[in-house]
Amino acid sequence: MSKVVIPVGPQHPALKEPVNFRVIADGEKIVQLELDLSYNHRGIEKAAESRDFIRVLPLLERVCGICSHSHATAFAKGIEELMQVTIPPRAQYIRTIVAELERMHSHLLWLGVAAHEVGFNTLFMWTWRDREAVQDMLEEISGNRVHYNMNEIGGVRRDISAGEVASILKRLPVLEERIAEYVKMAAGQKTMLMRFCGVGKLSRAEILKYGAVGPTARASGVDYDTRKDDPYLVYDQIPWKVVTENDGDVYGRTKVRIGELSESLGMVRYCLENLPEGQIRTTAPKAAPSGEILSRYEAPRGELVHFIRTNGTDKAERLDIRTPTLANWTSVAAALVGRNLADIPVIVAAIDPCLSCTSRMTIVDQDKNEQRTLPVASLRPGNTGRKEGGLFS
Amino acid sequence: MSVLTEMFRNLFSRPVTILYPAEKVPVPPGFRGKVTIADEKCIGCSKCSVVCPARCITMTDSPREVEFKGKNLARKKKPRVKLYKCIRCGLCERHCPADAIHLTGEPASCGPSREEVTA
Amino acid sequence: MNDILYLVLYVLVFPGFLFLLGYALFLEFIDRRITARMQHRVGPPWYQPLADFIKLLGKEVIDPAGIDRKIFDAAPLIALAAVMTAFIYVPVIGGSPLAFEGDLVLALYLLAVPTIMLFLLGWLSRNVYAAMGGVRAVTQLFIYEVPFFLALLTPALMAGSWSVSVIAEWQQQHLWFALLQPIGFIVALIGLQAKLERPPFDIPEAETEIVAGPWTELTGRRLAVMHLAEDVALVTGCGLVVALFLGGPLLPWDVGPAWLFGIAGFFIFVAKTLCILLILSAIKAATGRIRIDQLNDVGWKYIASAAILQVAVVFVMMSAGVIS
Numbered sequence: 001m002s003k004v005v006i007p008v009g010p011q012h013p014a015l016k017e018p019v020n021f022r023v024i025a026d027g028e029k030i031v032q033l034e035l036d037l038s039y040n041h042r043g044i045e046k047a048a049e050s051r052d053f054i055r056v057l058p059l060l061e062r063v064c065g066i067c068s069h070s071h072a073t074a075f076a077k078g079i080e081e082l083m084q085v086t087i088p089p090r091a092q093y094i095r096t097i098v099a100e101l102e103r104m105h106s107h108l109l110w111l112g113v114a115a116h117e118v119g120f121n122t123l124f125m126w127t128w129r130d131r132e133a134v135q136d137m138l139e140e141i142s143g144n145r146v147h148y149n150m151n152e153i154g155g156v157r158r159d160i161s162a163g164e165v166a167s168i169l170k171r172l173p174v175l176e177e178r179i180a181e182y183v184k185m186a187a188g189q190k191t192m193l194m195r196f197c198g199v200g201k202l203s204r205a206e207i208l209k210y211g212a213v214g215p216t217a218r219a220s221g222v223d224y225d226t227r228k229d230d231p232y233l234v235y236d237q238i239p240w241k242v243v244t245e246n247d248g249d250v251y252g253r254t255k256v257r258i259g260e261l262s263e264s265l266g267m268v269r270y271c272l273e274n275l276p277e278g279q280i281r282t283t284a285p286k287a288a289p290s291g292e293i294l295s296r297y298e299a300p301r302g303e304l305v306h307f308i309r310t311n312g313t314d315k316a317e318r319l320d321i322r323t324p325t326l327a328n329w330t331s332v333a334a335a336l337v338g339r340n341l342a343d344i345p346v347i348v349a350a351i352d353p354c355l356s357c358t359s360r361m362t363i364v365d366q367d368k369n370e371q372r373t374l375p376v377a378s379l380r381p382g383n384t385g386r387k388e389g390g391l392f393s
Numbered sequence: 394m395s396v397l398t399e400m401f402r403n404l405f406s407r408p409v410t411i412l413y414p415a416e417k418v419p420v421p422p423g424f425r426g427k428v429t430i431a432d433e434k435c436i437g438c439s440k441c442s443v444v445c446p447a448r449c450i451t452m453t454d455s456p457r458e459v460e461f462k463g464k465n466l467a468r469k470k471k472p473r474v475k476l477y478k479c480i481r482c483g484l485c486e487r488h489c490p491a492d493a494i495h496l497t498g499e500p501a502s503c504g505p506s507r508e509e510v511t512a
Numbered sequence: 513m514n515d516i517l518y519l520v521l522y523v524l525v526f527p528g529f530l531f532l533l534g535y536a537l538f539l540e541f542i543d544r545r546i547t548a549r550m551q552h553r554v555g556p557p558w559y560q561p562l563a564d565f566i567k568l569l570g571k572e573v574i575d576p577a578g579i580d581r582k583i584f585d586a587a588p589l590i591a592l593a594a595v596m597t598a599f600i601y602v603p604v605i606g607g608s609p610l611a612f613e614g615d616l617v618l619a620l621y622l623l624a625v626p627t628i629m630l631f632l633l634g635w636l637s638r639n640v641y642a643a644m645g646g647v648r649a650v651t652q653l654f655i656y657e658v659p660f661f662l663a664l665l666t667p668a669l670m671a672g673s674w675s676v677s678v679i680a681e682w683q684q685q686h687l688w689f690a691l692l693q694p695i696g697f698i699v700a701l702i703g704l705q706a707k708l709e710r711p712p713f714d715i716p717e718a719e720t721e722i723v724a725g726p727w728t729e730l731t732g733r734r735l736a737v738m739h740l741a742e743d744v745a746l747v748t749g750c751g752l753v754v755a756l757f758l759g760g761p762l763l764p765w766d767v768g769p770a771w772l773f774g775i776a777g778f779f780i781f782v783a784k785t786l787c788i789l790l791i792l793s794a795i796k797a798a799t800g801r802i803r804i805d806q807l808n809d810v811g812w813k814y815i816a817s818a819a820i821l822q823v824a825v826v827f828v829m830m831s832a833g834v835i836s
Contacts, residue, residue, distance in 0.1 A: 004640055004643075004644075005640070006640050006641070006644070007640075012723065013719050013720055013723055014719075014720035014721065028804060028805070051446065054444050054484065054488075055444060055445075055446040055484070056446075058446040058447075058480060058482040058484065059446055115800065116720065117720045118720075118800040118801055119711050119712070119714060119718065119719070119720070119800045119801030120711075120799065120800030120801075121551065121797075122396070122400065122550065122551050122797045122798065123396075125551035125552060125553060126399070126551070126552065129409055129552055132409075136421075139421055139424065140421040140423070143421075143423045143424050143425040143483065143496070144424070144425050144481065147480070147482070149425075149482050149483060149484075152487075157483070157487055158423070181395060181399070184395045185395050185396055188395060188396070189396055189800070190799075191712050191799040191800040191801070191802055192800050194802055194803075194806055195800060195801075195802065195803065340803055340804075340805060341644075341721060341722075342715075342718065342721050342801075342803045342804070343803075344721065345720040345721060396798050397794070397798055400550040400794065400797055400798060401550070403549060403550050403551065403552045404546070404549050404550050406552075408548070408549060408552055408553055408554045408555075409552050409553075410552075410553050410554040412554065
């Protein structure tokens with residue numbers, strides 16, 4: 001076959017959310033790749049600017065369905081720092097427990113999706129079955145499976161009762177056993193190894209050059225974790241270690257994620273066993289003093305950044321969210337060129353992309369070196385101005 | 394190898410799938426479901442309507458005598474919740490001074506009549 | 513007269529086409545059920561394959577712009593006809609009455625027809641995913657066909673006949689070929705899995721890469737018939753392997769009247785095909801999809817060499833007079 005253009009996305013079975021790759025392939029080999037993002041702009045940043053600090057948190061949880069707690073915590077943490085409010089230790093522990101449970105359910109979900117991308121549906125079913133256990137714990141703690149709504153400015157909304165602590169501690173060993181099983185499976189499943197090893201390889205230098213974050217970076221030996229480098233909540237008080245691997249390929253990212261699963265489980269267990277007594281919230285002022293803050297948080301997918309500017313009212317004047325997926329996209333594009341067509345779903349899935357969270361509308365024209373935003377009128381259907389919006393077009 | 398053993402173990406054990414309409418998953422206590430309002434407790438302060446992020450609570454006229462902290466109050470309004478718009482965040486429950494609005498374990502309802510989707 | 517009536521009944525009703533179609537849907541159900549249970553799911557009810565088939569028959573047939581409608585309509589039917597014809601030569605209740613010297617080769621060639629039809633469909637549907645899938649299907653055909661043919665021809669070499677029924681009867685007096693030629697048996701199973709395009713060889717229809725490959729533009733009754741052809745190919749393939757390697761439907765000793773022998777043979781056939789299906793389903797559930805270049809590597813380096821090794825071993829065994 002001569003060179004053909006294969007459109008992968010915006011609607012494609014490999015992608016759970018819309019993104020577009022225009023793959024120019026020579027037979028099965030990718031020779032060129034054009035990436036087009038931002039099909040799902042939802043205007044959450046703008047909407048967040050019109051809501052007070054009580055009402056903005058449920059909105060921010062809806063930036064992402066998987067890391068809902070991450071966005072709410074990153075924002076709450078930033079605002080609390082601006083207000084100079086210290087939340088009680090029990091609230092910090094509860095936030096950490098929910099954050100680590102969330103990381104576990106996200107990584108289990110990822111493991112299933114990655115297996116599905118190589119057609120290994122059995123592992124997909126098993127991990128999602130075990131993920132249910134984590135979701136049940138979260139539901140018990142927070143009252144909901146997806147949007148936990150645990151945060152408020154100044155603490156957490158719900159306490160964890162002694163009964164809940166006991167019931168979760170009782171269910172953790174089963175999960176631990178399952179995670180040990182996945183470690184064995186990842187190392188011993190031949191077809192999965194064939195598809196993961198050496199695929200999407202990025203060296204340490206490349207990771208640093210493209211600014212990748214999270215498990216993607218840690219799989220290439222970059223020892224970067226916001227929880228360690230800029231500790232928040234109780235991460236500097238509890239025992240855990242940063243999981244890194246030196247493979248740099250999809251298999252390395254799998255190992256990092258499975259390693260983080262057991263680290264998270266250990267953290268949840270430690271926090272539950274050492275849950276300090278006391279208040280779960282302090283009274284925070286209604287309005288925040290004017291100021292700017294950059295709140296960093298280690299979401300399951302990598303470093304999440306919330307930039308918040310306040311102006312002395314009870315609303316944020318500007319909120320800018322940099323999701324980990326945005327930081328990782330460039331590394332994907334770099335890893336794909338020259339690879340086999342069949343590697344696209346694997347390499348894309350390996351960064352655990354969360355596309356709707358990433359969608360922003362800023363046009364960067366590389367040739368003219370200028371940056372502009374779109375007027376509202378051009379966002380009407382049929383006039384998206386998308387042609388010029390692609391990151392690599 | 395662990396894949397094979399687990400596969401055959403599963404083959405001879407009960408599947409974990411829950412056949413939904415026939416079986417249902419028990420809901421844990423504290424689940425955030427359908428909103429209910431205790432009419433005899435509500436003092437009509439509008440706080441729930443103010444904090445609601447989805448703006449699904451409107452205040453409607455409902456004059457009534459209510460007992461609140463040992464005193465008798467004459468309330469003018471009571472909240473009405475559009476359940477199809479509700480995101481079940483529970484902020485109304487959290488901020489209610491009279492403990493009158495609650496999220497129950499019941500799942501969200503849908504239906505053709507207005508009564509079924511308002512509380 | 514009676515002979516002709518018997519032949520017509522054999523071909524059209526039992527164990528011919530009518531039984532074949534029913535059994536094909538039944539095997540699909542068993543396959544889906546076993547896979548589901550291995551994945552800890554419940555799986556579909558027994559009538560699901562039939563329900564799917566009827567539903568698809570009732571669906572609208574959509575013609576992609578600029579296709580050749582006649583070929584698009586004919587290709588699934590040709591595929592189905594080919595695999596159904598191949599089944600006539602598979603012994604189900606004792607040797608096939610239509611058996612002739614060389615029917616093994618005919619059956620093998622008929623089994624390759626669906627893949628070629630898939631390539632045609634993919635190439636003609638003017639869709640980049642379908643074309644991609646069609647090319648992959650043919651590439652894969654070239655890789656697995658050689659070891660698969662070699663593996664199925666070694667029993668013929670040893671039995672000294674090119675007829676499936678005769679080979680099955682030969683095993684009645686001797687040992688099963690699965691025991692005599694274990695390498696050939698394994699290669700045949702792998703080749704069958706590749707032929708049926710099941711994981712880890714579902715490369716032509718890789719869902720997450722090229723949507724559905726050549727199936728992408730198939731709709732309505734074309735899709736229904738193509739699915740049925742795939743199910744029938746599953747039965748025919750399992751039946752062939754059973755006949756060639758597991759002694760077919762024949763008992764190692766003679767029992768009573770002919771009708772009892774036939775009934776016993778039928779149940780043996782069902783039991784043995786289900787065993788083969790269990791192995792195929794287990795492979796399907798335990799593996800992910802490999803890449804076409806990896807299949808090329810594995811196929812030519814290991815599977816083809818194993819098949820050739822088996823042929824060599826058979827020659828040595830025959831010249832040494834191990835099997836008379």
